[in-house]
Amino acid sequence: MSNRVMIFDTTLRDGEQALAASLTVKEKLQIALALERLGVDVMEVGFPVSSPGDFKSVQTIAQTIKNSRVCALSRALEKDIDAAAQALSVAEQFRIHTFISTSTIHVESKLKRSFDQVLEMAVGAVKYARRFTDDVEFSCEDAGRTPIDNLCRMVEEAIKAGARTINIPDTVGYTLPSEFGSIIQTLFNRVPNIDQAVISVHCHDDLGLSVANSITAVQHGARQIECTINGIGERAGNCSLEEIAMILETRKGQLGFETGINAQEIHRTSALVSNLCNMPVQANKAIVGSNAFTHSSGIHQDGMLKSKNTYEIMTPESIGLNRNNLNMTSRSGRHVIKHRMMEMGYSEQDYDMDTLYDAFLDLADKKGQVFDYDLEALVFIEAQTEQDDHFTLQALAVQSDSVQGKASATVTLNVDGHDATQTASGNGPVDAAYQAISQASDCKINITSYQLSAKGEGQNALGQVDITASYHDRRFHGVGLATDVVEASVQALIHVMNLARRADKVADHKQRIKQSRDFTTV
Ligand code: KIV
Ligand code: ZN
Secondary structure, three states, rough: OEOOOEEEOOOOHHHHHOOOOOOHHHHHHHHHHHOOOOOOEEEEEEEEHHHHHHHHHHHHHHOOOOEEEEEEEEEEHHHHHHHHHHHHHHOEEEEEEEEEEOHHHHHHHHHHOOHHHHHHHHHHHHHHHHHHOOOOOOOOOOHHHOOOOHHHHHHHHHHHHHOOOEEEOOOOOOOOHHHHHHHHHHHHHHHHOHHEEEEEEEEEOOOOOHHHHHHHHHHHHOEEEEEEHHHHHOOOOOEHHHHHHHHHHHHHHHHOOEOOOOOOOHHHHHHHHHHHHHOOOOOOOOOOOOOOOOOHHHHHHHHHOOOOHHHOOOHHHOOOOOOOOEEEEEOOOOHHHHHHHHOOOHHHHHHHHHHHHHHHHHHHHHHHHEEEHHHHHHHHHHHHHHOOEEEEEEEEEEEEEEEEEEEEEEEEEOOOOOEEEEEEEEEHHHHHHHHHHHHHOOOOOOOEEEEEEEEHHHHHHEEEEEEEEEEEEEEEEEEEEEEOOHHHHHHHHHHHHHHHHHHHHHHHHHHHHHHHHHHHHH
């Protein structure tokens, strides 16, 4: 059996479905490109039947990604499989992933069917999906709690029907590593046609065992691990890709497995996913937490100075974390910025040099010194800005008296080409600025969460504001970054307003198409 373990990333499907606000198509594409650079074998990027937005993002990613296989999810239903096949058909090679629950509790309580009926649906779905592609994956949802005889039967029949990958999820994160290992071992011992499929595992982290379970499964013959960046996903999340990749790399001598992951891209991909998904990474998270390579106690620092391997089992550089934080000033020329970006792993396609350099000079004037993380933040913000933004900030002036608890703000907003200026008061500068924006625009947004964090170190950090807001029953995530936290707050709100406005336009357009279609049918 080969020692190559396939990495199947489901950040954009299982991870995304657990977010407070959905990602835009553009954000999903940014993540897909980062996953491709990271070297994932397969990326599952959505559930096309679930919404037109999901369909569109699967299609856009399938059109763009060339070096990883793009996959979409479907229930064991023909209409789901049709939608997945249609969205993926623009790709050169794609995978359809179809699933149904197999545990007694799911079969009886959720599906309200007998196990034999479910078996028949699974076989039908796999055969139907094979009409569109040879690459069909079948998942036994809640396999971890499925009676082993039923699981063996289901796996054998799905392989007979044409599934080339069989996924064994621990959907509720319940099994212990020894139990999960024994499930995989039993499948290898008892399913006669098991050699005709790759066995995959998909573990959730409810008891913090998803990574241990996945590694144990590989030791018992599984050769695909399903995981997400930063472990994002339903409830306590999914198995974390970066942990799996670094375990298999750091303990290769003991475990003996290979992956196609380019570990140098881990840090950057993790930061991108955390920012776009508005899911901060806990400081002590393995591999990608901000403390993962920090040595705090005197004894540890002393050991590190004498020899790095006293307390370091892998280097920060191995995951692309550069400790060499050069600072730049307004005297740094374009070639310095370009060179620095290249050293940080960015290619010229990742950003627009003119826009980046203008933003850099602007920031250097305000801060004096600009660091690597500032450049990364500028690239991130540039990627969020669209040419056709309906609202742009022209001017912002605030006055605040914290003792009296009073503040006022004057905001000039460009609304579709026309400047509108409003002054308002509030219980603090952010509140006052938000009131002024609300008066200057026709956009009434309901903010459901507001987070302020520091991007960078110490006094030199930029303020980052993330807000989640609801508008016409949809949720949006906006982000703002600036040296001034009120300005960052205003940018985050304007970002959300532009997203909401764009969603309105798409809805209007669809409505007009529908009306003209209804008219033609009459
Ligand atoms: O957790 C799970 O069982 C799933 C399946 C759809 C694979 O996400
Ligand atoms: Zn899952």
